[in-house]
Amino acid sequence: MIDQLGKNLVELKKEFVRVYDGKSQIQEVIPKSKSELFPIDESHLELLHEFATKNPIYYNSFEKQIGSVNCIVYEGDINKYWLNSIQHGSSKAPFSPTWIMSGYVGALLAKELGYSEVIDIGSGDGRIAFCSKILGMESYSIEIDNMLVDLQNILTPILDFHPYCSDAVAFDYLSLNLTRPIFFIGGLAQMGGISLASGVLKSIKSISNLEKITGWAFAGTLSQKYAPDPKNEAGWGTLIEDNHLKSIRSISLPTAWTFHEIDETPYIFAESY
Numbered sequence: 001m002i003d004q005l006g007k008n009l010v011e012l013k014k015e016f017v018r019v020y021d022g023k024s025q026i027q028e029v030i031p032k033s034k035s036e037l038f039p040i041d042e043s044h045l046e047l048l049h050e051f052a053t054k055n056p057i058y059y060n061s062f063e064k065q066i067g068s069v070n071c072i073v074y075e076g077d078i079n080k081y082w083l084n085s086i087q088h089g090s091s092k093a094p095f096s097p098t099w100i101m102s103g104y105v106g107a108l109l110a111k112e113l114g115y116s117e118v119i120d121i122g123s124g125d126g127r128i129a130f131c132s133k134i135l136g137m138e139s140y141s142i143e144i145d146n147m148l149v150d151l152q153n154i155l156t157p158i159l160d161f162h163p164y165c166s167d168a169v170a171f172d173y174l175s176l177n178l179t180r181p182i183f184f185i186g187g188l189a190q191m192g193g194i195s196l197a198s199g200v201l202k203s204i205k206s207i208s209n210l211e212k213i214t215g216w217a218f219a220g221t222l223s224q225k226y227a228p229d230p231k232n233e234a235g236w237g238t239l240i241e242d243n244h245l246k247s248i249r250s251i252s253l254p255t256a257w258t259f260h261e262i263d264e265t266p267y268i269f270a271e272s273y
Contacts, residue, residue: 001039002109006251008037009101010264013254015067024060024075026256028099032063032070040104047134048100050158055125056151057081057097074100078256081124081148094191095124095148098219098265100131102253106184106217106267107131109251113269115182115215120161121168121200122186126152129161140176142168169199174207182215182269189235190226193218197236201243216245216270219255222263234266245270 016029030048031038049072052058058076065071081095098106107128110118118132118139125148129141141163143149152163164171183200187193197218205211220234231237233247240247248271252264 002105002112003251005038005040005108006105006253009099009105009254010252012037012066012069012071013099013259013264016071016073017259019064019066020073022073022075025077025079026057026097027073027075027259028101028254028256029064029066029071029073030101032072035069037069044104044134047158048104048131051127051130051155052100054155054158056154057125081145081151095145096255096257097124097127098253098255100127102255102265103128104131104134105251105253107135107137109249109267109269110182110184110215110217111135111137113182113215113249115180117176117178117181119173119176119178119181119183120186121183122196123152123163123184124148124186126155126161126163128184129163130155130159133159133161138162140164142166142171144168168196169203171203173203173210178210178214180213181210182217184217185219188219188221188226189229189239190221193235194239197239198243212272214272218268218270220266220268222266223261233268236268236270240268240270244272246273 052074058074060075064073120129120141123141123143126141129139132139139161144167149163149165185197218236229235229237249269252266255265258264
């Protein structure tokens with residue numbers, strides 16, 4: 001069901017790209033209501049729309065029929081957040097968001113895989129942590145940029161997804177009392193993700209017994225503009241092998257940075273063996 005939901009979202013994105021004639025820097029869609037293609041709980045959809053409506057990234061929204069799906073289109077601009085996010089000396093990757101619906105599908109897969117907590121690393125506006133909270137998992141959002149954390153705090157009255165303004169590599173994960181966590185790593189492998197993931201992996205390995213019950217979700221890329229990894233896995237193969245992880249699932253989903261690209265963003269789910 002989740003794989004099909006992901007495929008339906010990709011097809012919706014492709015049709016949206018074909019019919020969209022706006023000029024906004026970023027744009028995405030969320031189905032307005034439950035349908036055969038998107039059999040999502042109505043209360044969950046309402047929360048996704050509330051997240052977008054109250055998020056200062058988006059300055060405009062309108063209803064549009066895309067294929068057979070009645071949607072709300074959200075248009076936004078992340079320039080000031082992107083610029084602020086690259087000013088931090090220890091920042092590993094600039095801010096560029098996945099789609100809200102992609103965050104929901106990714107969190108849905110994490111729940112299906114049996115994880116009880118989601119830690120959104122380099123979380124931007126916290127959308128993956130927010131979606132995880134909708135689905136009943138405990139969630140934590142770790143973001144180094146204070147402007148983005150201030151943005152997240154605007155959204156926590158909807159659902160508290162526990163934003164922390166911190167360097168994820170130096171964060172005290174032991175303080176969270178994690179039982180079965182999965183870490184979503186923000187940033188492509190070739191755009192600072194390797195350094196970020198390596199630092200967090202080292203922290204988790206230092207906590208007794210946590211490494212063996214922890215999952216990882218890496219945002220990859222198939223774009224030819226980036227050097228391929230010799231071990232593949234959309235740029236993450238070498239890190240996965242070097243850290244004794246195994247890839248268990250993958251799902252391709254739309255993101256802001258793939259709006260004008262043919263290939264979507266593959267999310268690689270991995271765990272220890």
